[in-house]
Amino acid sequence: MKPLIIANWKMNPSNSKEAFDLALSVQNELKGLNIEVVLCPPFVYVPQLLPSLNVFIGAQDCFWEQEGPYTGEISPAMLKNLGCSHVILGHSERRRNLKETAEMVQSKAKACLEIGLIPVVCIGQSAEKEFQDMLQAFDAQEISKIVFAYEPEWAISTQKGAKSEDPEHARTIMEGMKEALASAFGKETAEKTRIIYGGSVNQENIGKFLKVGFQGALVGAASLDNKGFVALAKKAELA
Ligand code: PGA
Secondary structure, eight states, X not given: OOOEEEEEOOSOXXXXXXXXXXXXXXXXXXXXXXXXXXXXXXXXXXXXXXXXXXXXXXXXXXXXXXXXXXXXXXXXXXXXXXXXXXXXXXXXXXXXXXXXXXXXXXXXXXXXXHHTOEEEEEEOTTOHHHHHHHHHHXXXXXXXXXXXXXXXXXXXXXXXXXXXXXXXXXXXXXXXXXXXXXXHHOHHHHHHSOEEEESXXXXXXXXXXXXXXXXXXXXXXXXXSHHHHHHHHHHHXXX
């Protein structure tokens, strides 16, 4: 399986020219690399970036219904119809700032799968129960389409004093998740279900997380610097 590198731009940059320039330079530099790259810009830039680029474009959230009276929301169907491939769900910043619950995240993941979008579900440092609940709520076929991002909240670079998780400790969490997958759905499903790491990933440490068995990374701050992100992606290819 090729490493999956997902760029979470969060609420950046503040204008569409910068968004376009960043996406274009990343795309050009990454041409031909043997990895999968998904850029997740803010919603407003998606319609501009999608037709002009040939990298995967994802969103940073969506609603759990496909259409209807939900002021301010964006549906999975809208994203799918634009051409998006992935949607990040349950990021700790949304859980904290917007009180998003595990039930909401599950409903959103279901709505994404229903329309053919790949949910990238963020699982924090104390989310063992939540992961177990996810395993109960989905069948083997659905679960293997979800990408799980193990992302301890304290490791996110914008948190005070943040530093990346120790790769060896992260490995034990990831292996625990794989074991839970295997006991719920069998070894084959566990192998097929991607688990990636997020939290202060950069060009220096990406190799370590891939070496311990993560199948990719969710990258925040480092994805906003085109040179750094390209260097990170190149390291991922070699890991
Ligand atoms: P970071 O963010 O890479 O800046 O730590 C990761 C994330 O929040 O998804």
